[in-house]
Amino acid sequence: MKKGVLLVNLGSPESTEVKDVKKYLDEFLMDERVIDVPYLLRVLLVKGIILNTRPKKSAKAYKRIWWDEGSPLIVLSKRLQNKVQDNVSVPVVLAMRYGNPSIEAGLKELHEKGVNEVLLIPMYPQFAMATTETILVLAEKIRQTKFPNMSFTILPAFYNQPDYIRDLSNSIQTELNNFDAEHLLFSYHGVPERHIKKSDVTKSHCKIDGSCCNTPSKAHEFCYRHQCYETTKQVAKFLNLKEGTYSTSFQSRLGKDPWLQPYTDATIDGFAKNGVKKLAVVTPAFVSDCLETLEEIGLEAAHSFKENGGEDFLTIPCLNDNDDWVKTLSRWIDQWAIQN
Known part of the structure; x- marks a missing residue:
């Protein structure tokens, strides 16, 4: 078994353009674990009401915090991934629950590296239906349909570690x-x-x-x-x-x-x-x-x-790519990697 790690964060629009923000919000808000109402009602709320008004407002908000390198969330997550990768011996790949890079793309990258045992790390300290659970459900669905020979180990919520x-x-x-x-x-x-x-x-x-x-x-x-x-x-x-x-x-x-x-x-x-x-x-x-x-x-x-x-x-600031946090995350990965 070759081991690898998939770090999964929330995600971000591709840009601050209204069309990209609308696409992102559509995927995010249509998640049944985010707006947990019956499908037809969710369609009415999201596509009939929210997406007709919210994307413009959200696009303005994103423009206020967007960096030259792109979305702060994506940039900071990549920095963390790169630092952790430098500290561990197994492949570390980054994915987002919504937008890109997708969970499917992340698992595919690990698969192409020969990985068939994945440590799945939802980047949320606390467990919630609309964060950790939706990541785990989607990842498992993709694993079953696209990568059936893979196995997952889930890093539990670390809110009190x-x-x-x-x-x-x-x-x-x-x-x-x-x-x-x-x-x-x-x-x-x-x-x-x-x-x-x-x-x-x-x-x-x-x-x-x-x-x-x-x-x-x-x-x-x-x-x-x-x-x-x-x-x-x-x-x-x-x-x-x-x-x-x-x-x-x-x-x-x-x-x-x-x-x-x-x-x-x-x-x-x-x-x-x-x-x-x-x-x-x-x-x-x-x-x-x-x-x-x-x-x-x-x-x-x-x-x-x-x-x-x-x-x-x-x-x-959040922990982001704080050096101590990098060491902690790397140590958790190493401890998992050396297990039989």
């Missing part, structure tokens, strides 16, 4: 060393509350009532909300943060159904209105900076904070 917590915490501390924050906000990507209950393997534990996430349960293995709060808890412990100086919120909601709360935008505005002058925000649901971190937090949230009375706003 000591090495990850250490690297994340140290990266946060490095930024805070030069910024005397009054409060540190952990902002995670939002999901509808129904996703939490759908992912509950016990079918009874997740109540989203403020206590279930702190009560031990098998449900926590796939509970995004629990895993987000646990990441915050572990980082706070590592950095010895005092109660009241940090909190957790959820961003990027869509539609009118209830999503995980508290909402990041309302939380940030609330801090400003209540006299907080220096706010730092970290986004641990992502390992690579992207539209949600660079534009939604770094530009929109920062502007809103200052408009409501805040003064200094710090967006803490």
Whole structure:
């Protein structure tokens, strides 16, 4: 068996042109694990409503954060891939759940290198139906139809792994060393509350009532909300943060159904209105900076904070191709590669 690694991140439009953004949003929003409603209703919502208005707005947002080299998410993911490849002895290939390079293209590249045992690494610290699960489902479908002789090993969610917590915490501390924050906000990507209950393997534990996430349960293995709060808890412990100086919120909601709360935008505005002058925000649901971190937090949230009375706003970068994170990821791969 020859081993190889497939790193899978979210994805990005090919460019900031409206047509490319529309194509990307079509693939993304038509995913049944992103908008989890019956197919015909999803078609009506996405193709009949959202794609008639949102692409222009999203294209403007992408233009605000686009780099000369291309999409920040893609550029940063490639940098990480290249650094990890330099540290390990097995092939490391990059793929995106939506857009290019596709998961099928990534598996094909590994296949052409003679790989038939793949370590599949969804680049999300916390498990969620709309992130990790959709990657695993699509990858397995492609494996069965295109590469039946391949086998997968899945890297589990690493939201509470000591090495990850250490690297994340140290990266946060490095930024805070030069910024005397009054409060540190952990902002995670939002999901509808129904996703939490759908992912509950016990079918009874997740109540989203403020206590279930702190009560031990098998449900926590796939509970995004629990895993987000646990990441915050572990980082706070590592950095010895005092109660009241940090909190957790959820961003990027869509539609009118209830999503995980508290909402990041309302939380940030609330801090400003209540006299907080220096706010730092970290986004641990992502390992690579992207539209949600660079534009939604770094530009929109920062502007809103200052408009409501805040003064200094710090967006803490994701781990990206941080050298310590590269070493950790490389070590995980090496540990897997030497197994029989």
